[in-house]
Amino acid sequence: MDLPPLTQGFVLHFGEMGSRWGINRTVGQIYALLFVSSRPLNADEITDRLQVSRSNVSMGLKELQSWRLVRLSHLPGDRRDYYSAPDDVWQIFKTLAEERQRREIDPTLSMLRDAMLESPGNADDRHAQERMRQMHELIEQLTDWFAEVRRLAPETLEQLMGLGAGAVKLLDFKDRVLRRGARGQEPGGTP
Amino acid sequence: MDLPPLTQGFVLHFGEMGSRWGINRTVGQIYALLFVSSRPLNADEITDRLQVSRSNVSMGLKELQSWRLVRLSHLPGDRRDYYSAPDDVWQIFKTLAEERQRREIDPTLSMLRDAMLESPGNADDRHAQERMRQMHELIEQLTDWFAEVRRLAPETLEQLMGLGAGAVKLLDFKDRVLRRGARGQEPGGTP
DNA sequence: CATGAGTTTCAGTAAGTTCTGAAACTAGTG
DNA sequence: CACTAGTTTCAGAACTTACTGAAACTCATG
Known part of the structure; x- marks a missing residue:
C-alpha cells in the first residue's frame, strides 16, 4: 500500500x-x-x-x-x-442512515410490534411486553423524527443544529409569545 | 433456552x-x-x-x-x-451513544484533526485533505449537537421531537416575530 | 486459617468471516 | 465467431473472534 x-x-x-x-x-x-x-x-x-x-x-x-x-x-x-463517493458528506450520512434503518431498525420494530400483539401468559410476560413497548416507542420516535430531519434542506438543518440547546430557549420563547398572543401574561420560569 | x-x-x-x-x-x-x-x-x-x-x-x-x-x-x-438494565430507555440510549462517541467518534475526530495539520504534498493530497475537513466538520457538528440534546430534560426533548419538521416552522416563526419586534405582532401558523 | 461459594482468567478449540487464486462468465471488437 | 479485456463466482486457506472447561483466585464465615 x-x-x-x-x-x-x-x-x-x-x-x-x-x-x-x-x-x-x-x-x-x-x-x-x-x-x-x-x-x-x-x-x-x-x-x-x-x-x-x-x-x-x-x-x-x-x-x-x-x-x-x-x-x-x-x-x-x-x-x-x-x-x-458522492461529494456531499451530509448526503452520504443520510444514505448510510437510511440503509441501516431499512436493514436493522425496521425489522426490529416489526419484531417488537409482533411481540406486542401476543397475549402475555403471566406477570413476568406482562412486564417483558411492557418493556418491549417502551423500546418500541423510543425507537419509533427517534426514527420518525430523523426521517423528518432528512427531508430538511441542508441550510435549514444547519440553522437548526447551530441552535443546539438554544432550541429549548426557542420553545420557551414560542410558548411565551403565543400565550401573550391572546392576553397579557408573565413569562415562564428557567428551563 | x-x-x-x-x-x-x-x-x-x-x-x-x-x-x-x-x-x-x-x-x-x-x-x-x-x-x-x-x-x-x-x-x-x-x-x-x-x-x-x-x-x-x-x-x-x-x-x-x-x-x-x-x-x-x-x-x-x-x-x-x-x-x-436501567429502567429508562432514553437513558440507555444516551449511555450507548456516549460510549460509542468515546470509543469510536472521538478517535476518528482526532485522526482527522491530525491529518489536517499535515502539509499536503501535491494536488491530490490537497484534495484528500479537503475531503477530510468536510468529514470532520460534519461529524463535529452532529456530535456537538447531540451532546446538547443529551442534556435536555426528557419532557423538553419529547416536545422538541414531537415538533419534528415543525421545527422549521418554528424557526420561521421566530424570525418573523423578532423582525416585527417592538411593534404589533401576529402569531405564526399552526405548529 | 480452612472451607467453600462465588467469580475471573486463560489456553485451547470451535465457529465464523474474510480473503485469495483459479476458473467461469460477459460482452465489445476485428 | 474467435479473441480479448473486464468482471464475477466459488471452493478452500488464512485469519479472527467467540466460546468452553478447567484451574486459579477472592473473600466472608465457622
Whole structure:
C-alpha cells in the first residue's frame, strides 16, 4: 500500500472502524479511498492501492453498491466501471442512515410490534411486553423524527443544529409569545 | 433456552442485531434478557436461561459493565452479583451513544484533526485533505449537537421531537416575530 | 486459617468471516 | 465467431473472534 501518508492513515483508520461497525475491513478501506480520491477509480486501481486481491475488491464494491454508497461512472473509450463517493458528506450520512434503518431498525420494530400483539401468559410476560413497548416507542420516535430531519434542506438543518440547546430557549420563547398572543401574561420560569 | 416465547424471540433478535453492530451475540442476548426481566438476575440465572457457558456470561457481563449498560445490585444475605438494565430507555440510549462517541467518534475526530495539520504534498493530497475537513466538520457538528440534546430534560426533548419538521416552522416563526419586534405582532401558523 | 461459594482468567478449540487464486462468465471488437 | 479485456463466482486457506472447561483466585464465615 504506497499511498500518500495522509491518505494511508485515513484508509487504515476506516478499515478498523468498519470492523467495529459490522462492515468488513476491506469495504471500509475501499470506501475511505474513494472518499478522498479526486477522481473516480476503477477496480484495478483500487486493487493496486490497497494491496488486496482483485476479487476481494470486486466483492467489496458490490457490497458498497448494495448500500448505495458509491456512484458508478464511465470514461469515453474505456469500458471499465469507475467508482466514486458522492461529494456531499451530509448526503452520504443520510444514505448510510437510511440503509441501516431499512436493514436493522425496521425489522426490529416489526419484531417488537409482533411481540406486542401476543397475549402475555403471566406477570413476568406482562412486564417483558411492557418493556418491549417502551423500546418500541423510543425507537419509533427517534426514527420518525430523523426521517423528518432528512427531508430538511441542508441550510435549514444547519440553522437548526447551530441552535443546539438554544432550541429549548426557542420553545420557551414560542410558548411565551403565543400565550401573550391572546392576553397579557408573565413569562415562564428557567428551563 | 426455555424462555417464554415472547422473551425468546426478543433475546434471539438482539443476539443477531448485536453481531451486526459489532457487539457479540451473547452480549446482545444477555442484555436483551436483562432488559425484559422484571427483577435483577445473577450470572447463574443468565447461564441457565441462555444455555451458554458460565464463563461466557461472566465475560459478557464484564463487557456490558465496561459499556455502563448494566447496574449491579445485591440481595440481603446473598453475596452474588445481580445485574439489571436501567429502567429508562432514553437513558440507555444516551449511555450507548456516549460510549460509542468515546470509543469510536472521538478517535476518528482526532485522526482527522491530525491529518489536517499535515502539509499536503501535491494536488491530490490537497484534495484528500479537503475531503477530510468536510468529514470532520460534519461529524463535529452532529456530535456537538447531540451532546446538547443529551442534556435536555426528557419532557423538553419529547416536545422538541414531537415538533419534528415543525421545527422549521418554528424557526420561521421566530424570525418573523423578532423582525416585527417592538411593534404589533401576529402569531405564526399552526405548529 | 480452612472451607467453600462465588467469580475471573486463560489456553485451547470451535465457529465464523474474510480473503485469495483459479476458473467461469460477459460482452465489445476485428 | 474467435479473441480479448473486464468482471464475477466459488471452493478452500488464512485469519479472527467467540466460546468452553478447567484451574486459579477472592473473600466472608465457622
